Each structure stands twice: as C-alpha cells, then as structure tokens.
Amino acid sequence: MDRWETLEAACLQCRGCALEQTRAHVVFGDGATDAEILLVGEGPGQHEDEQGLPFVGKAGQLLDDMLEIIHLDRSKVYVTNIVKCRPPQNRDPLNVEQDACIGWLRKQTELLRPKIIVCLGRIAAKAIIKDDFRITAEHGQWFQRGGVQMTAIYHPSALLRDVSKRPETFQDLKSIQAKIRELCVHTEV
Numbered sequence: 001m002d003r004w005e006t007l008e009a010a011c012l013q014c015r016g017c018a019l020e021q022t023r024a025h026v027v028f029g030d031g032a033t034d035a036e037i038l039l040v041g042e043g044p045g046q047h048e049d050e051q052g053l054p055f056v057g058k059a060g061q062l063l064d065d066m067l068e069i070i071h072l073d074r075s076k077v078y079v080t081n082i083v084k085c086r087p088p089q090n091r092d093p094l095n096v097e098q099d100a101c102i103g104w105l106r107k108q109t110e111l112l113r114p115k116i117i118v119c120l121g122r123i124a125a126k127a128i129i130k131d132d133f134r135i136t137a138e139h140g141q142w143f144q145r146g147g148v149q150m151t152a153i154y155h156p157s158a159l160l161r162d163v164s165k166r167p168e169t170f171q172d173l174k175s176i177q178a179k180i181r182e183l184c185v186h187t188e189v
C-alpha cells in the first residue's frame, strides 16, 4: 500500500514535538496494513525506542500471551501507540506531545479502516474514546465512534504490576473475541 509507505516515511521524519530530541527511533507501528483490528498503546518504552517496533519488551510479551488466549496472532492485527516517540523515563506523554502526534494515528486509522479498535490502557482510551474515560470502571465496555467499535483493556504493564486485574482482563478478551467473530470478515479467532 504505497499511501501507507508514504505516511510511514513522513512520520519517521517527524519533528513535531520535543520527543524527537531524545528518541533513538520513531515507532510508527507494526502488523498487517489490511488488519480489521487496531491495537493502540501509550508510547514506546526503552526496547521499542531501541528497535523501532511497538510492544517488544516485557509488556509486549504479555500482550502476545493475551492475544494467544483468543487465538489472535499479532501478525493479523496492527499495533501502534498514541505517541510515536519515547517519553523520557517512560513518563506519561504530555498533552502537548499527544496533540502533536495524534494526526499520525488519525491518518493510520483512515487508511486502515479497522472494524475494531482496542485501546491498551488509560492514556489511549482517553485520547481515542473519551477524555473522561475511567479505565477501572469502563474497561471492557464497547463504544461506537464513526461506525468503529472501540473498547479499552488494562495496559499489559498494569497487568504485570497487578496480577489481580488479570481475571477481569480475561473477560474483556473474551468479549473482544466475540466482537471479532461478529464483525470481522477475514480474522478468525
């Protein structure tokens, strides 16, 4: 898809905020550019910054395990983040950084036209679903925006820190599996 490659090439040159000064790599995203499911995290961590790929560290390993529960292979989805460059010391991305970066995700979404968007954690849910999203109360619920079904689950890093959240996340994953079966045409789970 050459429009995709053009977008990626432009993003890799981005100097839209101060994170460009400390990044090693822009992390545009990874996966199938015809995916029916888009997963969106918060921002690259150290390993992602080093490798230029999303979710390749410990949280990424857990994400793979979570997808495995619903028989969803990473190669069948597209994975990206709200901000494409690593915030120093993995702090939350600032609003000014998110605002500078969100256009890349909008364009990715326009080209991909996913059926389902899964927000990984609070930061993505607030940026994509609604500004006052409360992850503890609203994870696993479904929202419709412009014909796209959206939900949020706990961020894999939160599940590494707090295993007591895992049973709820299991239920959320089963709900995502059911939604994929309902809506997706070429994604088998």
Ligand code: URA
Pocket (backbone or CB within 6 Å): 041, 042, 043, 044, 045, 048, 053, 054, 055, 056, 057, 059, 060, 081
């Ligand atoms: N956490 C995120 O939110 N995104 C990544 O790519 C890695 C860890």
